[in-house]
Amino acid sequence: VQGSGDVKYHLGAEGEFVAGSGAEIKVSVAANPSHLEAVDPVLEGIARAKQDVLNRGEEFPVLPVLLHGDAAFAGQGVVAETLNLSQLRGYRTGGTIHLVINNQVGFTTSPGSSRSSLYCTDVARMVQAPIFHVNGDDPEACIRVARLAFEYRQAFNKDVVIDLVCYRRRGHNEGDDPSYTQPLMYDLIEQKRSVRKLYTESLIGRGDITIEEAEQVLRDYQQQLERVFTEVREASSQPSEWTTVPDYPDKPSGEASTAIPVEMLKRIADAYVTPPDGFTVHPKVMPQLQRRSAAIADGPIDWGTGEILAFGSLLMEGRPVRLAGQDSRRGTFVSRFATVIDRVNADEWTPLSNLTEDQAKFHAYDSLLSE
Ligand SMILES: Cc1ncc(C[n+]2csc(CCOP(=O)(O)OP(=O)(O)O)c2C)c(N)n1
Incomplete structure (x- = not known):
């Protein structure tokens, strides 16, 4: 059985912690390989x-x-x-x-x-x-x-x-x-001497608790351990209700429709040639954006434009898109322009964040150089 032996905690867990005050908080422990x-x-x-x-x-x-x-x-x-x-x-x-x-x-x-x-x-x-x-x-x-x-x-x-x-x-x-x-x-x-013994002695020495109270707390605690130990032993002799492998959703079968309406294409094309007021697009970048916009209407669609169309249409369908990696925003090979930088004041403009009122959020991040 996966995760059995001495490393059961490697599977992780989820639960709700209830404090002495009654306050509740959701807690999850990540699955942790060796x-x-x-x-x-x-x-x-x-x-x-x-x-x-x-x-x-x-x-x-x-x-x-x-x-x-x-x-x-x-x-x-x-x-x-x-x-x-x-x-x-x-x-x-x-x-x-x-x-x-x-x-x-x-x-x-x-x-x-x-x-x-x-x-x-x-x-x-x-x-x-x-x-x-x-x-x-x-x-x-x-x-x-x-x-x-x-x-x-x-x-x-x-x-x-x-x-x-x-x-x-x-x-x-x-x-x-x-x-x-x-x-x-x-x-x-x-x-x-153990931490428990040292601390118990100092609490008694300070007069915070009596010896009897300390013994009572220790007895209570040991009883709790015994009770949980018995519960676990009994539970393990019954068939487990937990699955030990992740639950993968079924892959969709058959052809899924991936077509998008022509208005969506047009909206994405327009977004790429509509910088905010007062925004100065780099003079060498503007023609590339214009070519992209024209290509969406008339073709041919290159890789970078294809990506932008995919992201843009997902956003308009209400799906958030997160893109994170090295030089993700411009694209390593000057291919993407997910974010455009103002030539004068270094302001940022992300055309795909300006498609429709109710679109999902688009996040594009340049990442640290770690791989
Ligand atoms: C990457 C990696 N290297 C080596 C081991 C083998 N290993 C398991 S525990 C351990 C010692 C870890 O010492 P420390 O980080 O001080 O934690 P402690 O066990 O003392 O709490 C080693 C070398 C491992 N599990 N993972």
């Missing part, structure tokens, strides 16, 4: 697509949260590429919260062998993201930093990083004994 950090840009794409559908502009109502390991965050190139996407018009998501679970080891590799930077989070300095280094043994400091990070994201719509400095008590997996490779660190870890 290739560390590969999910980062995928998650950003999911968040951006949801934001585009919600269409609430600079509100950025979907919050991406990325969890990283310290070795992977410092080592994987896709982390830098994802940070580089974070403020670009075609890709931004209004700020991502990056939480690095910094257990100070990557499987068996110590920081001295896994990075040249001082901190595992230094790569995020490339976008001047604030980075909070916080002691994982201090839950209240962690909560404070989490709130601060969220408030920063909401106020500035930029990425923010939490470096949760902590430790891994046991091996990377069941068969692993970290004292083979990090004996000194693991001597220290063995002597440490």
Whole structure:
């Protein structure tokens, strides 16, 4: 069965989180393959697509949260590429919260062998993201930093990083004994009391709770774990109602009609020769736009014009079109002119955004050079 074994979480999940206050929020966990950090840009794409559908502009109502390991965050190139996407018009998501679970080891590799930077989070300095280094043994400091990070994201719509400095008590997996490779660190870890014990002691010491209350909370929690464990065990012995492969819609069969009315063609042709008032089209570009417009009426249709007709007719049928890639707007080979730049003041004009009152939105973005 796909996703069985020790990596069930790789399948992702969707649900609704209900806070103690009763507030509800939709939460989804992206399917995450074993290739560390590969999910980062995928998650950003999911968040951006949801934001585009919600269409609430600079509100950025979907919050991406990325969890990283310290070795992977410092080592994987896709982390830098994802940070580089974070403020670009075609890709931004209004700020991502990056939480690095910094257990100070990557499987068996110590920081001295896994990075040249001082901190595992230094790569995020490339976008001047604030980075909070916080002691994982201090839950209240962690909560404070989490709130601060969220408030920063909401106020500035930029990425923010939490470096949760902590430790891994046991091996990377069941068969692993970290004292083979990090004996000194693991001597220290063995002597440490757990975060729960340390925090319980400080709450009791401060007089915030009594010993009896602490014991009661622990009992409740263990009962919850037992209950869920039993539920899961019983559920797994019944046939699963979940499918394990994506549900692909059937391909349309037979010939689909793709013809468009001649008025649509004419509207697209007109849009290409009707710049806004006061807009100065580059003198070498204007004849190309005029040729395109004439070709729509009389032929022949070249590749670039064919594309524009396809996009334009989809837009007039109410389907949004998003085009993102290297030099997408002009077209690498001077072929597209999805966006035209004013020769005098560098203003932008996108003819396909000016077709009809009720057309769908057209987005054309030049992308970062990442491939
Ligand atoms: C791209 C990639 N390289 C190597 C691995 C194998 N691998 C899995 S976990 C791991 C160590 C990761 O260390 P860290 O990022 O610090 O996260 P931790 O497991 O300590 O939370 C390695 C090397 C992988 N899954 N993906």
